Amino acid sequence: MGFQLFSMSKFSYHHPATIPQAQGLRINGSSLYLSLRKKKYQESCGCRRASKTVAFYGLTTPPYELDSLEPHMSRRTLEVHWGKHHRAYVDNLNKQLADSSLYGLTLEELVKVTYNNGNPLPEFNNAAQVWNHNFFWESMQPDGGHMPQDGLLQQIEKDFGSFLNFRENFVGAAMSLFGSGWVWLVLKREEKKLAVVRSSNAVNPLVRGDIPIIALDVWEHSYYLDTRNDRGKYVNTFMDHLVSWHTATARLARAEAFVNLGEPKIPVA
Amino acid sequence: MAICALVSRKAMRSVLRSGGTVTVGSGLNQIRTLQTFSLPDLQYDYGALEPAISGEIMKIHHQKHHQTYITNYNKSLEQLDEAIRKGDSAKVVGLQSAIKFNGGGHINHSIFWRNLAPTSEGGGEPPKGGLGWAIDTDIGSFESLIQKMSSEGAALQGSGWVWLALDKESKKVGVETTPNQDPLVTKGLHLVPLLGIDVWEHAYYLQYKNVRPDYLKNIWNVINWKYANDVYERETA
DSSP states (O other): OOOOOOOOOTTOSOOOOOTTTOOOOOOTTHHHHHHHHHHHHHHHHTOOOOOOOOOOOOOOOOSSOTTTTTTTSOHHHHHHIIIIIIHHHHHHHHHHHTTSOOOSOOHHHHHHHHHGGGSOOTHHHHHHHHHHHHHHHHTBOTTOOSOOOHHHHHHHHHHHSSHHHHHHHHHHHHHTOOSSEEEEEEEETTTTEEEEEEEETTOOGGGGTOEEEEEEEOSGGGTHHHHTTOHHHHHHHIIIIIBOHHHHHHHHHHHTTTSOOSOTTOOOO | OHHHHHSOHHHHHHHOSSEEEEEEOOSTTOOEEEEEEOOOOOSSOGGGGTTTSOHHHHHHIIIIIIHHHHHHHHHHHHHHHHHHHHTOHHHHHHTHHHHHHHHHHHHHHHHHHHHBOOGGGTTTOOOOHHHHHHHHHHTSOHHHHHHHHHHHHHHOOSSEEEEEEEETTTOOEEEEEEETTOOGGGGOTTEEEEEEEEOSGGGTHHHHTTOHHHHHHHGGGGBOHHHHHHHHHHHTO
């Protein structure tokens, strides 16, 4: 019957699959083809089974061991933050999707669709938080911090004046965010420049069409076990020891495929 | 500013329990006192609400979080006062969100500490009197109120509060939620908070981690219904 592709990579964010077989990768565009073929097969052999296809997303693992960010972010924090919070968002999202017609979307597309232009559907909160946390783990690395290099540094200096200005801006945004939310370094599509933005709860820059480069979770659960109410210590630790400028560079390089940053003499990496 | 130097905020604060005053304004025609605030004491020990809420949480919640709201609220009020005096409208409006957040934090937490009591001192005892009747009439039953508040608290996205509110106009009680530190009045000027439950993560994280529903199940054991009833009877008198 048709063809089936196997791809359950641990590191793919989005692998919607059918339940109960839970196999097969649907590539955008061919999803319609596969479902039609399945229907035709069922009709032709008279073996119509009652089956419902639903989207299903997996929990991605951080690209490092849970204790490798010590002593800056404890293993315990990662065990709870990833193992409980992030996992709960994934499980709850899948539960919600079991009853919905949202199917065949990448996680990023799901976030944008469920945001619904500011009138979010019930799935938005979980979908966005799954995406945000995927992005967050990859925004950090063991032995992170230090300074960005080359093209990324040049772009930061161009758009913020200096790296220190940017850092002050970022830390200030994190400290003045009321309640739960996220702080981002984004590449703004319209203005074609880097900027620091904040968002509340689960909202992220994708819904505004911007391209995120770095994310910092400032929900209390991100730092409470390590620094209690001291958000400042957490944010500074992130900047000094955790943020992955390598990832940021790669993301900026990819972003340049979508946003023309003008002068070609800026090397990216 | 000689008068400023004579009346130092610290000296005043040690005298007045509820807060302090700062004399602001220069010249003879603009002497005005600005009321600032200080951390109210709890009426029980930090560990007295265990096992529902741990002593560690209570200590940090009171001494760090609430204190920070008060400090920043006072700061914003002083800045606001100066901006008003100078007629700096942009600054006046710009300060509103900080005042709402920090002032709200102070208001809400002051109510919250009164809403809690050790079980040995009546915490968890269902309300008798006017409030008990009102709950049965307006919500159906005490159990359904608990269930409603717990489920709304658990469903609240991010940070906020869940309230048992009295509508002063209709004299009815109901359940409301507010985001972040928004005080209950932001949902209606005639709403009076009888009970507020803090569902910010800092209120339960060290003990319950991400399992907010467990916190909301256990906190009912230390809720001070007597205080809520007193407020209810006072406001409906």
